[in-house]
Structures are given as C-alpha cells and as structure tokens.
Amino acid sequence: MLNYILKHYHLQAKDWISYSSAPTKIKNHFELAVKFDKPNRKCLSCSGIRFHKHGRTPRPRKVQLTEYMGLPCFLMITIARYRCVTCGVTHASQIPERLVLKGQKDSTLLKTQIIKKLTQKIAFTDASRDLHLTSHSFYRLLDQLSEKDKTNKLPRVLCLDEFKATKDCTGSMAFIAMDGESHEIVTVLEDRRIEQLVTYFLRFPRQVRMQVKYLVMDMNYSYDKLIKRCFPNAQLITDRFHVVQQLTRAFNSLRIQVMKSFDTRSSQYRHLKYYWKHLLKHYDDLSEKHFYSRSLRRWTSSRQLVEQLINYDPLLYEAWQVLQVAMGHFRNKDSDAFFDLIEGLDTRILPEPFVKKYQFLLRKRSSIELALKLPYSNGCLEGMNNKIKAIKRCAFGFRTFRNFKKRIMLMNTVLTALSTLRWENTKMS
Structure with a gap:
C-alpha cells in the first residue's frame, strides 16, 4: 500500500521506510507505520544547509487515508529530527504537502474522495458514513472553497432562471445564471429581485457585458429590464x-x-x-x-x-x-x-x-x-434546477445559503471546483 501512495503522490521512495508491507488491524481500523527521513533544504533560522541527525519525534503523525478493506486506514508517520550545524536549532522534517497539508489530518487523496461525494446527490451524513468520517470534515472542506465570482468574463449566451432559496436569504427565490453553450454556472445569487441583479452585473466591466449577445429566460417580466440596464447588445430569447x-x-x-x-x-x-x-x-x-x-x-x-x-x-x-x-x-x-x-x-x-x-x-x-x-434554450438550466431540488431533498434542506451555493457549484463541474479550491493554511511559510 505504501508503494501505491508513493506512486500516487509522486514521492521519492528513498525518503520513506515502511515497518510492514500491509496495514495492521487495530480494533476497528487499520494503521500503516512508516518513517519519513529527509532533511530540509535549509535551516529556518539561519538558512544553513548542513544538518546532523538528532533522533525522531516522540509521537508519530496520524494521517487518515481512504478506507482499506471496508475500515478506515491511518498512516502513522514517524518523523526524523535534524540539528543545524551552524546555529544548533533542531527541527523536524517537513512532510510534502502533496500528501497532507501542515496542521491537517486528512490526506489530499481523502479530500479528493470527499469532493467526489459532494458532487453526488447524497446527504452529508450518508457520505461521511461511507468514508468513515464526521460531517465536520465536509463542512471544513466547503469553508475552504472560494465564494467569489469572476467578473472578467461573461458568456455569449446567458441563461437565467430562479429556484427556491434557503431561510437565511432575504428573498424567497434565488437566482442562477448559466452559460448556454458550455453549460457552466456563471453565478448563483441569494436574491432574484431586479435591483440586486442590476447591482451584481454592473460589477462587470462594460466591455465584458457587451459580449453577451443573447439572454435566454422564461416569461418573467422583471428580467427584461436587465437588457436595457446591463446588456445593451443582448437580445431576449423566450424558452x-x-x-x-x-x-x-x-x-x-x-x-x-x-x-x-x-x-x-x-x-x-x-x-x-x-x-x-x-x-x-x-x-x-x-x-x-x-x-x-x-x-x-x-x-x-x-x-x-x-x-x-x-x-x-x-x-x-x-x-x-x-x-x-x-x-x-x-x-x-x-x-x-x-x-x-x-x-x-x-x-x-x-x-x-x-x-x-x-x-x-x-x-x-x-x-x-x-x-x-436559434438552437438556444433553458434546457440545461432546468436540468440543473432539477439536480438542485434533488440534492436539497436528500440533504433535508440547507441551513445557510453559503454552503448551498458551494454544493451547487461542485455539482456543476468538479474541475472548476478543484481549480478554485484554496486550502486554509495560515501557518504555511
């Protein structure tokens, strides 16, 4: 199993020593004991490059991997310590962030599995039970996702619609916009009223708003005002x-x-x-x-x-x-x-x-x-609204619109979510 981990994360095998070929079962979980022995490139205090071995950490670092034989599996890493020859400061080897981030327990491979679960129509409790985690791991990962929308690009065909919002929203209905050609979500807003929509779209530069050629929507009268105030070059298409x-x-x-x-x-x-x-x-x-x-x-x-x-x-x-x-x-x-x-x-x-x-x-x-x-319609957006209703029903509702929006963005495309994913690591140097 260690060879698979090293190959998956592109780690050097010479820096890792395994005490056993397979994980050992301890009560209701598995543990794989390994040793990480690699000095840092330079000293954090004096920037020295010469080190001497100085024992190892008293307690191994516990990193959770994906499940093994139906049970949770942990990687028990014993980290080697080194002393700088120049200043005499002792520090431990830094585990590559490709495997696990500093100060966190869940490995990046496990976080990938969490993101895949978030893209499915499944509740947090059921997903956490499948991965042998607590629901707080899912909420922590959602908090690390960016909430900001890009204001430097708008599609040529913009599809507009609304859906039922959460209780913490000011309006009863939320607003969603999607690219009519690539079917990627442009934005999800908690209020569909025309004043809020005009305020949001006016954040985009005029040259960007001029690129919108068609607005596809239902027969909602209020959305017609968006063309005059925000998209002067756009034409209205009724679904x-x-x-x-x-x-x-x-x-x-x-x-x-x-x-x-x-x-x-x-x-x-x-x-x-x-x-x-x-x-x-x-x-x-x-x-x-x-x-x-x-x-x-x-x-x-x-x-x-x-x-x-x-x-x-x-x-x-x-x-x-x-x-x-x-x-x-x-x-x-x-x-x-x-x-x-x-x-x-x-x-x-x-x-x-x-x-x-x-x-x-x-x-x-x-x-x-x-x-x-023209061949454009709101079919892609109506299908997305159907998924939104399904995930809302499976999750028995959402308490905050912030998490609801992030879950919608994850369902739309995993690649976009992974590109906008920013990990919380304030202590990272």
Missing part, C-alpha cells in the same frame, strides 16, 4: 418549453371547467379527470397500441381515448383543435402561422380566459420568433 407550457395550461384550465360542468358521479367527469395527460399530447405522438382501461371497461388506445374525450363537449373540441394546430406550427417553427392563429382567436367561440392566455404570447412575439430560429 420554448415555457411557450408550450403556456399553451397546455390554458387548455388544461378549460378542461377542468368543462369537467366540473358534469356530475361528479358521471363517466364523463371521471374520464376527463383521469386521462387528461392524453389530451395534452400532440395527435401524431398518440400511440395506437391498445391497453385495457378499467374506467372504460374495454380495450382502447391513446388515440381512440382522445377522440372519445373531445366529443364530450363542443367547447372542449374547439379548444383541443386550437391546441393541436398551435403545437403543430410551433413544432414546424412556423412563427408566422403560429401568431396568425393566435391573432385569429375569437372570444365568441372560445372563452375569454382561454383566448387571453394565448394572446399573452403576442407580447413576446419577437423573443419567441428568435427562439424558433
């Missing part, structure tokens, strides 16, 4: 998912209204309540594979089921036809036909709330047309 969501929500509200017009004990009420997901699909995506429906008490397919449901009410049939045509134009990226359909909706045929929800998209016409022409 395609939220456009389809607006269409399906309008139809679903009408479906509920039609469903409530029937008696709760009727078959029409029951069918419209149980099979509503089939109505939201595009007709070309409906399966013709038969399945047995207990509610209908017969074999049917998704296409036959939809044809039956839309005939329950003429109003539902008209709204379903509008939804199918609109989704067809949106699929084909025909923006002119899509908006011509919305402009031609008549409140004498369809309810006014349904028409208003569709005509709301007319306000976002330019950004939706741009979304149909």
Whole structure:
C-alpha cells in the first residue's frame, strides 16, 4: 500500500521506510507505520544547509487515508529530527504537502474522495458514513472553497432562471445564471429581485457585458429590464418549453371547467379527470397500441381515448383543435402561422380566459420568433434546477445559503471546483 501512495503522490521512495508491507488491524481500523527521513533544504533560522541527525519525534503523525478493506486506514508517520550545524536549532522534517497539508489530518487523496461525494446527490451524513468520517470534515472542506465570482468574463449566451432559496436569504427565490453553450454556472445569487441583479452585473466591466449577445429566460417580466440596464447588445430569447407550457395550461384550465360542468358521479367527469395527460399530447405522438382501461371497461388506445374525450363537449373540441394546430406550427417553427392563429382567436367561440392566455404570447412575439430560429434554450438550466431540488431533498434542506451555493457549484463541474479550491493554511511559510 505504501508503494501505491508513493506512486500516487509522486514521492521519492528513498525518503520513506515502511515497518510492514500491509496495514495492521487495530480494533476497528487499520494503521500503516512508516518513517519519513529527509532533511530540509535549509535551516529556518539561519538558512544553513548542513544538518546532523538528532533522533525522531516522540509521537508519530496520524494521517487518515481512504478506507482499506471496508475500515478506515491511518498512516502513522514517524518523523526524523535534524540539528543545524551552524546555529544548533533542531527541527523536524517537513512532510510534502502533496500528501497532507501542515496542521491537517486528512490526506489530499481523502479530500479528493470527499469532493467526489459532494458532487453526488447524497446527504452529508450518508457520505461521511461511507468514508468513515464526521460531517465536520465536509463542512471544513466547503469553508475552504472560494465564494467569489469572476467578473472578467461573461458568456455569449446567458441563461437565467430562479429556484427556491434557503431561510437565511432575504428573498424567497434565488437566482442562477448559466452559460448556454458550455453549460457552466456563471453565478448563483441569494436574491432574484431586479435591483440586486442590476447591482451584481454592473460589477462587470462594460466591455465584458457587451459580449453577451443573447439572454435566454422564461416569461418573467422583471428580467427584461436587465437588457436595457446591463446588456445593451443582448437580445431576449423566450424558452420554448415555457411557450408550450403556456399553451397546455390554458387548455388544461378549460378542461377542468368543462369537467366540473358534469356530475361528479358521471363517466364523463371521471374520464376527463383521469386521462387528461392524453389530451395534452400532440395527435401524431398518440400511440395506437391498445391497453385495457378499467374506467372504460374495454380495450382502447391513446388515440381512440382522445377522440372519445373531445366529443364530450363542443367547447372542449374547439379548444383541443386550437391546441393541436398551435403545437403543430410551433413544432414546424412556423412563427408566422403560429401568431396568425393566435391573432385569429375569437372570444365568441372560445372563452375569454382561454383566448387571453394565448394572446399573452403576442407580447413576446419577437423573443419567441428568435427562439424558433436559434438552437438556444433553458434546457440545461432546468436540468440543473432539477439536480438542485434533488440534492436539497436528500440533504433535508440547507441551513445557510453559503454552503448551498458551494454544493451547487461542485455539482456543476468538479474541475472548476478543484481549480478554485484554496486550502486554509495560515501557518504555511
């Protein structure tokens, strides 16, 4: 095992002496006793370069490695002492920081395992149990990560969204920004209000902010102000998912209204309540594979089921036809036909709330047309938000937003986290 450690850390084998070939089991852990015998390059007092051996440290230094045969393993290092010939000061050999930092117990190999655990959707208690550590080791490592965001670079495509924040935040929702091309997180802020966002982005130099060409976001009205105040060269792109969501929500509200017009004990009420997901699909995506429906008490397919449901009410049939045509134009990226359909909706045929929800998209016409022409979307950011919700649920919530943000940054990319990792070692010379 010592040979593996020396090879992994690129250490010289001549400076290490092992008392045993394999770790020795002591109670519920393993120990590997070694001796480190290498004088320093120069004396810390007089900068002398001549030394004499002067015994060894009375107690070995205990460094925890990764687990061995399912149990924690410790490296017991007996350090040699040397006396300077010039000034007579005695000092111990300094262990290479590639193995373990001064004043710390966890080896860098163990810290690498901790970082890998932090990138996974797992709670601190479960991760610490797997590595035979306490949860304080994870929190100490999080404290060593940098919290500062780089203000010298912004991506060409900037995706914006929000998610549920922690209790110590001033606002209820937090803000997240991601590069739409490389899918790297730009920043995570504890407040999504426009004043805080403008204050943050104005920290970037104007030349950096001028590099942003597209802002991809949902239909949040407040984010539009960022373009005028922070990104004068940027164009707004409305995420395609939220456009389809607006269409399906309008139809679903009408479906509920039609469903409530029937008696709760009727078959029409029951069918419209149980099979509503089939109505939201595009007709070309409906399966013709038969399945047995207990509610209908017969074999049917998704296409036959939809044809039956839309005939329950003429109003539902008209709204379903509008939804199918609109989704067809949106699929084909025909923006002119899509908006011509919305402009031609008549409140004498369809309810006014349904028409208003569709005509709301007319306000976002330019950004939706741009979304149909360009390949950018908020899909990468929505996937990251899903991971954030999952890790928040596994961890049973976070007490501070500071640790929450660092965990998000670690999940996004390990390489970025390792490059920004700064170890706390104030005593290091």
